Amino acid sequence: MTYRGVLIGCGFFARNHMHAWQQTEGAEIVAVCDRDRARLDTYCRDFGIAHGFTDAAEMLDTIRPDFADIATTVETHRELVELCLVHGAATICQKPFAETYGDGLAMVTAAKIAGRPLIIHENFRWQKPFQQMHTRLGRGGIGTPRFLRLSFRHGFDIYANQPYLAEVPDLALMDVGLHLFDVARFLLGDVQSVSCATQRLNPRVKGDDSFLAQLVHVSGAVSSVECSFFSKFAEDRFPQTLAQVEGDMGTLELGPGYVLRHHDATGVTETSVEPAVPSWGGRPWHIIQDSVAAFQAHVVQVLAGQADPKPSGADNLRTLALTLAAGQSARTRSTIDMPAFIAGGAVR
Ligand SMILES: NC(=O)c1ccc[n+]([C@@H]2O[C@H](COP(=O)([O-])OP(=O)(O)OC[C@H]3O[C@@H](n4cnc5c(N)ncnc54)[C@H](O)[C@@H]3O)[C@@H](O)[C@H]2O)c1
Structure with missing residues (x-):
């Protein structure tokens, strides 16, 4: 089984996510989203993604993914996490998870209500x-x-x-x-x-x-x-x-x-x-890049019900x-x- 995923936020760090997803067995990114059209187009071209959206809600409505990978900066996390969860997607959120405890608690509660996993991209x-x-x-x-x-x-x-x-x-x-x-x-x-x-x-x-x-x-x-x-x-x-x-x-x-x-x-x-230097990576970033790949392999286990989210x-x-x-x-x-x-x- 290959889980269908979407990525939100085509910025600096998400390039590591995308490269790693391309090598992760059991998962595929089928659409990407960025509200900045130029960044979106660059990702679609660089990673061969057919479906690009500037609006996350429209992407989730259209694609109905198994999982969503949120790689935007922190001030957008609560709104996007809650949006992905109400669309039934297992949701991955980059760190910092939230700026305030209240926002973090709201997201944890939203995941409980949706009955879907909320996994934090805590790669260290x-x-x-x-x-x-x-x-x-x-x-x-x-x-x-x-x-x-x-x-x-x-x-x-x-x-x-x-x-x-x-x-x-x-x-x-x-x-x-x-x-x-x-x-x-x-x-x-x-x-x-x-x-x-x-x-x-x-x-x-x-x-x-x-x-x-x-x-x-x-x-x-x-x-x-x-x-x-x-x-x-x-x-x-x-x-x-x-x-x-x-x-x-x-x-x-x-x-x-x-x-x-x-x-x-x-x-x-x-x-x-x-760690080895990934084929798509380079020093001195390989320690980070390898950890992103390890984390995302773990996410597939979570999606398959074989592991609890860590963290x-x-x-x-x-x-x-x-x-x-x-x-x-x-x-x-x-x-x-x-x-x-x-x-x-x-x-x-
Ligand atoms: N885990 C790590 O090792 C690591 C390393 C670097 C950065 N990060 C984290 O990754 C996150 C992203 O950092 P970055 O440096 O890549 O940021 P960035 O600003 O380069 O990229 C964020 C992208 O998200 C897009 N975006 C913002 N809100 C959006 C929305 N509502 N819908 C669609 N697109 C939206 C922006 O247009 C931008 O292209 C941050 O939370 C940062 O802390 C983690």
Whole structure:
């Protein structure tokens, strides 16, 4: 069976979606939509798509797809997610899922009412190194995890491809912070409390482009999560995330160049966890491109009823709440208790 899908938003990042869908078994994009006619025409030409629409509702009415892949920017997500769900499409939404907790909750509720899956395109956890670390933690290879560090620091000009980022408030938290928080929850479980400091380093941007957050997980483990878009290295590390998990029997250490070092009582072993460069991709983006392909292969399993969404809208709402709480913590210079923050509506 091949599931029929549509894509909404023919912009910068959706090119990765389209290339990956073309290689994903069991799914095919049969129509695309962008309200910008020139972008739409370019996608139809580049990806050989016969049906292009400038209006999402018209596309959904005409095509009646099995699934819809939303790759627009965040301010459009709620309206488009709700539209796709009422048309009966299993719905994939790019991150950030929502700008507010209320919008996220409304989308999760809409998915429940429609009885269709809502899957968030949260691809960082699908990066090969994090899948490997998750598997090794599950096998108990380093015992009980107690400490995690995630570090995403670079100086790559992200504003060249995504000029709107220069205007985003809480930039580092809302652009990459929520990816890192999802990875922290994926590896060490849910979070009890967060404290965070943010900085604005690049004078060209309006929002804070750096943060350092400390998470206390429900398990008692702690995470240190850091991000900067204005770090200076001779060899820039974009878009690698460096990581370290320490357990009571060993440590997993992910260094530059995708080398995973596994320390335990027997010594240390080194494994390359670098993904292959896709035929349609290139360095240094291959880590992202490969994760998009892995995520979309997972979506086909969800469509076939063989897997639960990872992450679902409901799960990603908790990551959004954590991200909003980190921003609140930075503004108020206080530690935020997550259950209380969510019970209060996670209002920033
Ligand atoms: N997961 C990742 O690694 C990753 C990386 C980069 C960007 N993103 C996310 O992808 C999303 C898109 O980012 P981008 O940089 O590609 O943005 P973009 O501005 O380049 O593309 C968005 C496109 O959506 C179109 N659009 C907006 N509203 C629409 C509507 N109602 N109907 C039809 N088309 C509409 C716009 O015309 C534009 O062409 C953002 O949420 C961003 O955070 C994710």
